[in-house]
Amino acid sequence: AQSVSQHNHHVILSEAASLELGCNYSYGGTVNLFWYVQYPGQHLQLLLKYFSGDPLVKGIKGFEAEFIKSKFSFNLRKPSVQWSDTAEYFCAVNVPNTDKLIFGTGTRLQVFP
Amino acid sequence: DAGVIQSPRHEVTEMGQEVTLRCKPISGHNSLFWYRQTMMRGLELLIYFNNNVPIDDSGMPEDRFSAKMPNASFSTLKIQPSEPRDSAVYFCASSFGQKETQYFGPGTRLLVL
Numbered sequence: 001a002q003s004v005s006q007h008n009h010h011v012i013l014s015e016a017a018s019l020e021l022g023c024n025y026s027y028g029g030t031v032n033l034f035w036y037v038q039y040p041g042q043h044l045q046l047l048l049k050y051f052s053g054d055p056l057v058k059g060i061k062g063f064e065a066e067f068i069k070s071k072f073s074f075n076l077r078k079p080s081v082q083w084s085d086t087a088e089y090f091c092a093v094n095v096p097n098t099d100k101l102i103f104g105t106g107t108r109l110q111v112f113p
Numbered sequence: 114d115a116g117v118i119q120s121p122r123h124e125v126t127e128m129g130q131e132v133t134l135r136c137k138p139i140s141g142h143n144s145l146f147w148y149r150q151t152m153m154r155g156l157e158l159l160i161y162f163n164n165n166v167p168i169d170d171s172g173m174p175e176d177r178f179s180a181k182m183p184n185a186s187f188s189t190l191k192i193q194p195s196e197p198r199d200s201a202v203y204f205c206a207s208s209f210g211q212k213e214t215q216y217f218g219p220g221t222r223l224l225v226l
């Protein structure tokens with residue numbers, strides 16, 4: 001069965017630090033990949049997605065992610081975090097031939113001023 | 114666009130009572146998803162519909178849970194009878210087309226006492 005692993009469960013950073021959140025998936029075929037963000041008390045919002053083409057994907061708020069097929073990874077990065085980036089971040093993969101998304105367990109990011 | 118609308122936003126009920134959660138997807142979207150989010154299990158897909166037809170309900174916990182989508186603009190998730198372990202945030206999401214971005218509603222925070 002497909003799965004998504006997010007190894008960092010809780011990350012604490014100071015403002016201006018660089019961020020990289022890991023995401024690995026288990027399926028070997030063509031996949032669509034997503035990063036969603038959930039700000040405290042709010043619903044999930046799309047940060048960025050990869051369907052095909054350039055493996056370096058840029059999203060909102062300065063986030064980017066790189067799809068590395070050989071490593072089954074889709075890590076999320078931001079060069080300089082802000083306090084307002086405090087949130088939970090979810091990686092997700094689309095199950096081929098379905099509309100289903102499989103979500104990782106999430107990474108909670110806390111940014112201190 | 115109003116986005117995905119869910120009601121109620123909060124529900125507190127006693128064990129054994131029936132609970133009905135409602136969702137209005139984004140107009141024009143043809144796929145609708147119900148998720149449950151808990152601290153222990155993260156974000157789980159319960160069921161999803163495509164063109165009002167249930168496609169995959171393998172995530173529905175047990176017979177106490179049922180979902181319907183009588184038309185393209187409305188869906189319900191019912192729990193009868195409710196139990197304390199059903200306490201969670203229930204999200205509805207919708208998308209247009211297969212594998213496309215899912216847009217999440219604000220969620221219903223359910224507490225079963």
